[in-house]
Amino acid sequence: MDFGLNEEQQMVVDTTRAFVEAELFPHELEVERSGVLRADLRQEIQQKAIEAGLYAANMPVEVGGAGLDTMTWLLYEKELGKANYALHWTCVCRPSNILLACEGDQRDRYLMPAVRGERHDCQAMTEPGAGSDLRGMKAFARADGDDFVLNGTKHFISHADVADFAIVWVATGEEDTPRGKKKLITAFLVDKGTPGFTVREGYRNVSHRGYPNSVLEFDECRLPKSQILGELHKGFEVAGKWLGATRLQVASTCLGRSERALGLALQYAAERKQFGQLIGKFQGISFKLADMAMELKAAELLTREAAWKYDQGTVTEADMSMAKLKATEVLAHIADEAIQIHGGMGLMDELPLERIWRDARVERIWEGTSEIQRHIISREMLRALGA
Structure with a gap:
């Protein structure tokens, strides 16, 4: 490598x-x-x-x-x-990337306009009662002749305010498994303006100002079967094929903010004087800078290794979870320490640090919480031993 x-x-x-x-x-x-x-x-x-x-x-x-x-x-x-x-x-x-699963007319209606910047998509998985447990979703689509009728609610949906269409995951049936009944999930392409589809203002969020979340409501929303993305009952399979690197994307954007915060802290430590010398000369500050740099490098190496393995076709779920987990937690650490180094000025919005600090909080929640990432990592370790 x-x-x-x-x-x-x-x-x-x-x-x-x-x-x-x-x-x-x-x-x-x-x-x-x-x-x-x-x-x-x-x-x-x-x-x-x-x-x-x-x-x-x-x-x-x-x-x-x-x-x-x-x-x-x-x-x-x-x-x-x-x-x-x-x-x-x-x-x-x-x-x-899941739009690459579009076939036939879907490519001209959704994929190509999205690439050209003429249309925008949003992803709708999360529900008020189903976050990490996607199989617990209540939104359902029942077959009605050649159509499907969607009912249910999605929330925390990013992009929905500017999106022209939503990629919506809903239950479309059940199957028997050794652990009991399991919901079958299907992805649908749903245009704004479709009768029965309403986008409402979401919740006020401490992170990512200007990037609101929305609530999506489906009330007897009728769709032809041609709006299925991928295959019926194969929503998780299509998501797994095309959305696998999303956790690495989150990791990378966190690395960028971490690098910016560290750069600001380093610059301040090299300019600010207290008690007759630069604050970077004090061990209380210099050791913070050393730890921040070391943790950032560790997170970047994990992310780069996962990216390299992804292109080699050898990446595992644990590889991507480790990268996402480490990068998001490192961002929280570096943002907090950068503010500490700046003192009171770090909390003022004249600098981007308070924004980076606020924004860091959501990264350990969306695209799989830190707890879910640890579960994925440990599960893969145990499976190797047959446990």
């Missing part, structure tokens, strides 16, 4: 970093203080991202994307992750 960056990877890093610093950082304070990402600003930055070749960079070349390998894609995500989440995620959009 080569830890150095090749010419293409360095170019992607440099291009993305320059774009983030020039086009995203200047708007952070506005979004953070207002809690709103203006539609005209979103459209302006999106167009610039398209012109820079950064939009939909996660998608294959054959559908109009950049065709980045996993390692290069994650380097790109790390640079984007340094900015306010609404700015980098909503404006420099990466359509969900």
